Amino acid sequence: MLAQTIAQLRCGMRMDRRLSAYLDHELSDADAAKVSQHLMGCSRCQKKLEQISILQRALGQFEIPVSRGQWTSVVAQPSRSLQFDSRLRRLCAQRISVPLPLAAGLVLVLCAGLVFSFAREERNRSAVTQLSPPQVETKIVEVPVERVVVRTVYRDPTDQKTERRSGKNVSPVGPRSNLAQKHRNSSEWSTRTMGTFRPASSANIRVVKEPEQ
Amino acid sequence: MYVLTELANSVPDEDELPDEAIVARIGSGEKALFTLLYNRYRARTFALAYGMTGQREQADDLAQEIFLRAYQQLSTFQGKSKFSTWFYRLALNHCLNYCRQERGRKRTLSSSTEAQQPMLIELRPAEEVHEALLRQEIQQQIRIALLSLKPQLRLLLLLKEIEGLSYEEIAERLECSPGTVASRLSRARKLLARKLESLKGKI
Numbered sequence: 259m260l261a262q263t264i265a266q267l268r269c270g271m272r273m274d275r276r277l278s279a280y281l282d283h284e285l286s287d288a289d290a291a292k293v294s295q296h297l298m299g300c301s302r303c304q305k306k307l308e309q310i311s312i313l314q315r316a317l318g319q320f321e322i323p324v325s326r327g328q329w330t331s332v333v334a335q336p337s338r339s340l341q342f343d344s345r346l347r348r349l350c351a352q353r354i355s356v357p358l359p360l361a362a363g364l365v366l367v368l369c370a371g372l373v374f375s376f377a378r379e380e381r382n383r384s385a386v387t388q389l390s391p392p393q394v395e396t397k398i399v400e401v402p403v404e405r406v407v408v409r410t411v412y413r414d415p416t417d418q419k420t421e422r423r424s425g426k427n428v429s430p431v432g433p434r435s436n437l438a439q440k441h442r443n444s445s446e447w448s449t450r451t452m453g454t455f456r457p458a459s460s461a462n463i464r465v466v467k468e469p470e471q
Numbered sequence: 472m473y474v475l476t477e478l479a480n481s482v483p484d485e486d487e488l489p490d491e492a493i494v495a496r497i498g499s500g501e502k503a504l505f506t507l508l509y510n511r512y513r514a515r516t517f518a519l520a521y522g523m524t525g526q527r528e529q530a531d532d533l534a535q536e537i538f539l540r541a542y543q544q545l546s547t548f549q550g551k552s553k554f555s556t557w558f559y560r561l562a563l564n565h566c567l568n569y570c571r572q573e574r575g576r577k578r579t580l581s582s583s584t585e586a587q588q589p590m591l592i593e594l595r596p597a598e599e600v601h602e603a604l605l606r607q608e609i610q611q612q613i614r615i616a617l618l619s620l621k622p623q624l625r626l627l628l629l630l631k632e633i634e635g636l637s638y639e640e641i642a643e644r645l646e647c648s649p650g651t652v653a654s655r656l657s658r659a660r661k662l663l664a665r666k667l668e669s670l671k672g673k674i
Contacts, residue, residue: 278657
């Protein structure tokens with residue numbers, strides 16, 4: 259069985275080209291006689307020969323329609339611009355073919371990009387919502403005798419600079435604040451804060467003794 | 472794109488002139504004689520173009536382009552070979568270039584108007600209609616099988632089966648050896664025979 263298969267394979271490699279030439283009458287007489295003799299005993303080659311002869315018959319029946327071309331002659335060459343126009347039109351008419359793996363890769367990259375950008379946006383949004391509000395460090399110190407007023411003072415770095423420059427012991431509350439000025443001058447200290455909101459970092463606590471009346 | 476005029480009346484009655492003599496006279500100014508060459512090579516050029524494209528409209532365009540190119544390059548023919556060899560070499564190269572350009576496009580024969588030719592079924596006997604349909608189907612199958620081959624192999628097969636050229640003549644036109652022609656032709660037939668095996672008993 260195996261020997262027969264090997265023999266057929268050898269026969270195929272050797273004979274395919276010869277069979278084609280045999281049918282085209284392109285072999286020498288001696289070679290044609292050898293092929294004829296071989297065909298007598300080889301069923302595989304007989305089948306091949308039949309296949310080729312079917313093909314030849316089919317192509318022999320191939321109908322060529324009548325040309326609609328006209329009896330014409332060229333009397334004028336196309337101008338450059340017309341040539342360009344026609345090339346451009348042909349180029350536009352052509353479809354751009356992209357290999358499937360490349361197209362699939364591009365789609366994947368696009369999808370990954372979209373997902374990544376959405377995830378990033380979502381992360382930023384959650385970071386904003388999770389941001390804790392500014393915490394003001396507050397301490398209440400109880401002093402037994404004296405009345406204690408807890409005052410939260412917000413320091414503004416710019417105001418500190420002003421304070422240093424002037425060399426005066428100015429309240430850390432911003433000088434621009436009229437409310438702050440009023441409270442500084444008044445004898446009663448309020449327990450409320452003044453001024454505008456300051457960041458938590460610039461806040462501290464000062465414990466002030468209330469002047470005895 | 473091109474300006475074309477009817478020149479049927481101005482064609483001289485010089486059918487006996489060999490191609491090379493006609494080319495020489497065209498070179499000396501008798502440009503109208505090109506119509507003689509056109510007439511001589513028209514049918515075979517169209518057949519070749521049709522075999523390569525599988526569609527009549529495209530084949531007409533391709534054949535027209537081949538003749539225009541031949542007309543434009545006629546001055547390059549130096550008479551070293553036969554005019555027919557020169558012309559067919561030009562035509563074959565143009566066909567191959569055309570197929571390369573068209574490779575990107577996916578043309579399906581099912582969408583071709585060629586396949587659906589109108590038939591007056593009611594006016595024909597049933598046997599004739601059946602025969603016509605069968606013939607149409609066979610033609611369609613052959614065209615599809617031909618177009619599935621690579622352009623070079625398809626061209627080779629057409630030159631052999633449609634044109635009926637010998638290996639020597641094909642080799643001369645394609646500028647290769649007869650041995651190469653034999654092996655490529657065998658390969659083309661092997662590929663095509665599998666696809667047309669179903670036609671056994673129908674043809």
